[in-house]
Amino acid sequence: MTVVIVPCVASSFLEKTILDFFGEKAFLWSGPPREAFEKLWEDADLFVCIGSLGIVVRLIAPFLKDKKEDPGILCVPGSGDFVIPLCGGHEKGVNALALRLARFLKAREVLTTASEAFGVFTPRELAERLGCALEGDRECEKAILGLLARGDRVPLFVDDPFPLLPFPGYDTRPLTGPLPQTCLVLSERLFPETSALFLRPKTLAVGLGFRKACNTERLVACIRDFLESQGFALASLGELVSISRKAEDLALLAEKLGVQSVLVDEDVLRDIPAPSPSPCAEKHLGLPGVAEPVLLARGYTLLAPKTVYPEVALALGRKPWSRRGNLLLVSLGDGANTITLEALEALEEAEVILGYRAYLDLLPPRFRGRALHRFSQMKQEVERAKEALRLARCGSIVALVSGGDVGVFGAVSPALEMAQEEGIPFRVVPGVSAVSSAAALFGSPLVKGFAVVSLSDYLTPWEEIQRNLERLAGTDLTVSVYNIVGRGKEEKIAFLRETFARARGQDLPVGIARKGGQKRVVRLCDLRPEDLDMSCLLLIPPRGVQSLGDVLIVSRGYRW
Known part of the structure; x- marks a missing residue:
């Protein structure tokens, strides 16, 4: 890949940083920007232009011909705040590159292609995520992109033995019966009568025994014919397997086909019975066979028995297909002003998003198409965590989201315990908690220390919450009260008001913060149950607080 960095405005820091990102495959153009396109348009894979969008558009406009042939174009303004793909977003993978470069620059990507507006994946992006080759009718791909752009769901048929993974924008279902004209299919098999688009997993392995005199071109022709005759796609071929003495020839053959070469030691094969014994292998190598035994030695499933061509024997096997899923526990802040760059990156990485319905509503619009509204009601935290782990176990990248910080009264605990028990990889993405956002509205209520308490007795007995409130009331800590639930609210607020009035005085000013930045300061003695609910947070400061x-x-105790 050849990357040309074209400074349209001077920015030595950006130039160096972008060069560091791309490494040896990039070079910095030092002449007039227009000459870079005149001289390198046909040879470069990607131009990264540093400058205003308007300048870059005017510079590249005369050279644009066809999106399949034109190089990719990225624009990074001189401020370095944004990374904007202009050409090759899907065709050249420039959108995905823009996301990675934006993370590297601590910038924001600006993706304007239609599929990104719905948070869905194009077939090419799905192929990249699944490690598949994309094969099939170009017109079908365009039709699928059209459906995704309109917000319609695309049929995704999954063949045995691959798992039914959910993907935004796709209706995943088992492959049974005839295929419709416009669909995406995950399969190793050939379907010659259809114009569908195929995701080809690299799961097929061909075991082969051959004479040294058999040239590479002939071996390639035999493998092509063998796979076609068995009804399997060459694009799903991932490995060629043979004995160690064939290392040099096998490497050349594998390079020709763009697959891996795998060698099996001959001593390993002596104890593996060949389903179709080979007198030739027995006579010359002292082995029961080669083509089938090398696949069995690797633990692969035999799909087709040995087929003999002149000077070569071939057998077909399948490697185990496993996609390692993982769990992302993502904090959304308030979903708008306080969502972090790390959270946005995690949502971009995720293929499905689970959460309580109020938290799913906090998702930025482009990710809402990835939300699965399963177990999204209150009191379904355990079922939701189990579903997230089930999907991750099947191979999905799953985000379990929470408002504020996922670790502050969020549903992080059951999901983490389950993931740890099952050995499923996980990552916790921190966020701006509600107490931090609320404190910012009121000034400096937390500078001397604080505690957070939930009034919900759904999981914690009310008697235990009472004891905690009594202890905290006697401290100099600001107390932040979460989860002011409706059940028994009058009793709870009365207890809280009386407990803190005894310790801090009934005229103590307290703050009530609501979503959207609404706030109010009232005296503790004037605190009423009807003023408080689940959508607000109560801050009770220590004695000596100033209310302006x-x-x-x-x-904090500073003197000046």
Whole structure:
């Protein structure tokens, strides 16, 4: 891949940083920007232009011909704040590259292609994620992209033995019966009568025994004919397997076919019975066979028995197909102003998103198409965690989301315990918690230390919550009260008000923060149950707090 970095404005820092990202495959153009396109348009794979979008558009416009032939174009403004794909978003993989470069620059990607607006994956992106080759009718691919752009669902048929993984924008179902005209198919098999688009997993392995005199071109022709005659696609071929003494010839053959070569030691084969014994292999190698035994030695499933061509024997096997899923526990903040770059990157990585319905509503619009509304009601935390782990176990990259910070009264605990028990990889993405956002509205209520308490007695007995409130009331900590549930609210607020009034005084100013930045300061004695609910957070500062209008100032002890 040849990458040309074209500075349209001077920015030595950006130039060096982008060069570091691409490494040896990139070089910095030092002449007039227009000359870079004049001289290198036909040879470059990607131009990364540093400058304003308008300048870059005017520079490249005369050279554009066809999206299949034109190089990819990325624009990075001189500020370095954005990475904008202009050409080759899907065809050249420039959208995916833009995401990685944006992370490297701590910038924001600006993706304007239609599929990104719905948070769905194009067939090419799916192929990359699944490690498959994409094969089939170009017109079918265009029709699929059209369906995705309109927000319609595309049939995705999955052949045995591959798992039914959910993907946004696709209706995943088992492959049975005839295929419709426009669909995507995950299969190793050939379907000559259809114009469908295929995802070809690299799971097929051909075991072969051959004489040294058999040239590479002939071996390639035999393998092509063998796979076609068995009804399997060459694009799903991932490995060629033979004995160690064939290492040099096998490597040349594998390079010709673009697959891996795998060698099996002959001593291993002596104890493996050949389903179709070979007198020739027995006579010259002292082995019961080669083509089938090398596949069995690798633990592969035999799909087709040995077929003998002049000077070569071939057998077909399947490697185990496993895609390692993982779990992302993602904090959304308030879903708008306080969602972090790390959270956006995690959502981009995820293929399905689970969460409580109120948290799914916080997702940025482009990710809402990835939301699975399964077990999304209150009190379904355990079922939701189990579903997330089930999907990850099958091979999906799953995000389990929560507002604020997922570790502060979020559903992180059951999911982490299950993931740890099952050995499923996980990552916790921190976020801006509700207490931090609320404190920012009121000034400096947390500077002397704070505690967070949930009033929900769904999992914690009310008696235990009472004891915690009594202990905290006697401290100098600001107490942040979450989850002011409706059940028994009058009793709970009365207890809280009386407990803190005894310790801190009934005229203590307290803050009530709501979603959207609404706030109010009231005296503790005026706190009423009807003023509080699940969508707000209550801040109870220590004695000595200064109330200046709707600002709460807790002194840290500095003197000036």
